[in-house]
Amino acid sequence: MASGPGPAGERGERWWPVGLAIAVAGGLHVALPGRYRVDPAWVVPVVLAVLLAVLVVGDPGRIDRQQPWLRAVTDVLIGFITVANVFAGVHLVVDILTNNKLFANNATGLLAAGGVVWVTNVIAFALWYWDLDRGGAAARAHRPSANPVFVFPEMQHTAYASPDWVPVFADYLSLAFWTATAFSPTDVSAIKPWAKLLMMAQAAASLVVAALVIARAINILQ
Secondary structure (H helix, E strand, O other): OOOOOOHHHOOOEEOHHHHHHHHHHHHHHHHOOHHHOOOOOOHHHHHHHHHHHHHHHHOOOEEOOOOHHHHHHHHHHHHHHHHHHHHHHHHHHHHHHHOOOOOOOOHHHHHHHHHHHHHHHHHHHHHHHHHHHHHOHHHHHHOOOOOOOEEOHHHHOHHHOOOOOOOOHHHHHHHHHHHHHHOOOOOOEEOOHHHHHHHHHHHHHHHHHHHHHHHHHHHHHO
């Protein structure tokens, strides 16, 4: 997960891990039942593909170009994923609470829909953590130690990591995953109040979706 200077002193992350996560989020949204996705079905993946293409063209190669418009497009892209998943999650939760016939004979379908919302939630928050820590990926490429929001184990155990260690997207994805599963801080600490609130929001959303979906699925199976 470490990211130091690359060949010839290159700095910055590559786009493909972030692009893959965005593509997965778009594909998962399309896989949802029609009631829970934004219509028409092609809107979410096409918008995400266009915004990602704009980012890659505007900052080709490694992510290291600091431009306000690139940061704005990044925020719009992550916000779009978040809003689309909130749309799906709210409709799913409302249906579970108000419709006794929801997936009446299909617990597998219910678990699949809940799983899609849960996984997309992890991806969305991973992208937010990645974009907000230390001013974003491009800023970290130039000022890797400036104003950290999260303290990773590699920052504390310097004997086991290179002095120029910088978190990359995989580190933020791990943070989002464990926040969603452990419902508490794990090996990464948030040191800004707003970051703690963001992690609380993710844990709460994950808990609500998981608890309601699993409880409803058990009820169906009985």
